[in-house]
Amino acid sequence: MINQKLKEAFQEYKEELTDLRRQLHSAPELSWEEYKTTDFVCSYLDELGITYRRTEPTGVIAEIKGGKPGKTVALRGDMDALSVEELNKDLPYTSIEEGKMHACGHDAHTAMLMVAAKALNEIKDELPGNVRLLFQPAEEVAQGAKALVDQRAVEGVDNVFGIHIWSQMPTHKVSCTPGPSFASADLFKVTFKGKGGHGAMPQDCIDTAIVASSFVMNVQSVVSRTIDPQQGAVLTVGKMVVGTRFNVIAENAVIEGTVRCFDPLVRDHIEAQLTHYAKNVAAVYGAVAQVEYTRGTQAVINDEESALLVQHVAAKAFGEDVIHHEKPTMGGEDFSFYLDEVPGSFALVGSGNPEKDTEWAHHHGKFNIDEDALSTGAELYAQYAWAFLNRN
Template sequence: MINEKITELISQHENDLIALRRYLHENPELSSEEYETTQLIVEKLNELGIPYKKTNPTGVIAEIKGGKPGKTVALRADMDALPVYELNRELEYRSKKDGIMHACGHDAHTAMLLTAVRALNDVKEELQGNIRLLFQPAEEQARGAKWLIDQGAMHGVDNVFGIHIWSNAPTGEVSSQVGPSFAAADIFKVTFKGKGGHGAMPQQANDATIMMAQYVNNIQAIVSRELDPLHPAVVTVGKMSSGIRFNVIAEDSFCEGTVRTFDSEARDTIEAKLEEYANAIAAMYHADYTFEYDRMTDAVNNEEKSAKLIESIAKEAFGEESFKNLVPTMGGEDFGFYLSNCPGAFATVGCANEEKDTCWAHHNGNFNIDEDALKVGAELYAQYAWAYLKEKE
């Protein structure tokens, strides 16, 4: 299952892999603005003679043509950074752009896939099929996967694989599991419109703050009383605004939150109930309301055969103890859109090392990775593609 030449090639290029990741970390770009990153990828592909097309507005779709006929497997890496101030002041390769940082590891993903591409290109004549390469923008906005799919990324693809570096697991630990691993992530927005007035004369007003307080408190009952308890879900209100002054009764109030689910029926129920509760509260207070619900990402639901292939590769390539079943997370990942198009699976590669101070949460300004994990991720990308194409139906 494991191609020893791939292992050797990635080991030979480990220093280049680390240098590439550091360069990307120093030069982060926000979602939909990854122009320099896109150009860097194009230059690397040109050096290897791999055909590609740029996607709009950013991103790259490329393909390694194997020397033998067969299936097509897609490998995906996201490439966008976050509007986060880097707090790693002593880091020699810290972000050069104040307020923009690779705080989720997408710099590592891009560097790992480019290194895997280098190795796979060296063995392309032995490949039994083709490898589609997806360098995806705007994952943090949950839009990039859809953009690439709309621009032909999954046309003719038989299987798709992606990786996320993971600071919740020790360096080098590979995780995946059959079924749901990352949740569907949605956003909802609610506005109540009442009637403003003086705080000393409440009888003349219709207080939108009270409406919103009732709403935020009551919607938690959707999870605890409206859903099957065997179908986990989260409803979180992360933003609220109401009022302009201490003695002015608020005319308007607003809240914004997120819903996380694995089950489509639970997702439908929550969306319907969130609006139902808003409607009921508005009616009770003789007010108006608006409701918006945006389904941002689908759940990442790993196909059984693909998830088992990840496990087999990890154990053979990195040792029996290297693999753990992934505990599902309510975090969102737009990789789920690829899995809605064809079979495949998603894996995490641990990068946490207390001695190197790389155990910080994703999206934290102190986030960093143990770079020993990079070689594991690069090889996992390459060996998955190799093994999948070698499989018999």
């Protein structure tokens, strides 16, 4: 099940792996702007002699052809950074791009997949099948995976596997539980239209500040009073823009937020109820509501057979004590678009270490990883591919 040559390779490449991650971390690029990162990956693959093709406008799909016939397994690592100002100014590899940083670990994912490719390429003659490498752009805007699927990323693929570094778990721990892992992530925008006027003459107006406030307070009961309490769901209003001046009654109000859940039926229900609440709250005050509901990522549901294989591989490669069972998160992940096409699973690799100050939340300006986790992630990529292709 575990390839000893791979295990030895990751000990040898530990320093290179750290260096690759730091180079990526210092030069972050936002979603759909990963041109230099794409070039960086391609140059590395050129050195290894691994064939690849660039995807549009950014990203790379590479393939390691095994020396024996067999199936094809895909490994995915995302590449994009966030519009977050890095607060770790004392790091020797801090971001050189103002207002941009790798605040979610995608630099680690890319580096881990690069070195996993190197190790797998060295044993390609022994591989009974092929390994496809998906260096994916634009995960943070939930568009990159769908774009790669549209560009035939999983055509002919039998299984897909991805990893996310996770600061909420201790370093080296591995979690991959069958069933729900990440929630679906949708966006909504509600626009209320009332009647503006002088702040001293409310009797002549329809105040959308009142309408919007009422909606924000009441819409929470969609989750608390219309959904089974045992079903996970979150409805968050994150932005409200109302009015133009202190003494002018607001004619317009715009509210934006997000909906997270795991069950497709719950998702449908929330979308319908959100529209129902908006229009009826508006009607109470004589206003008009327009609702835009945009479906983002699907829920990430780990295939049972694949998830159990990840657990088995991790236990054999690193010891039984690395297995961790992290609860499903309401965070979103566009890895779900691959799982819509082929079976597979998505694992979390812990990188939280209080002694190294790496327990900050993802997307925070102080986010960083314990680089000891890099070898765990890189080897898990490779050993999973080896184990899947060698299954009877």
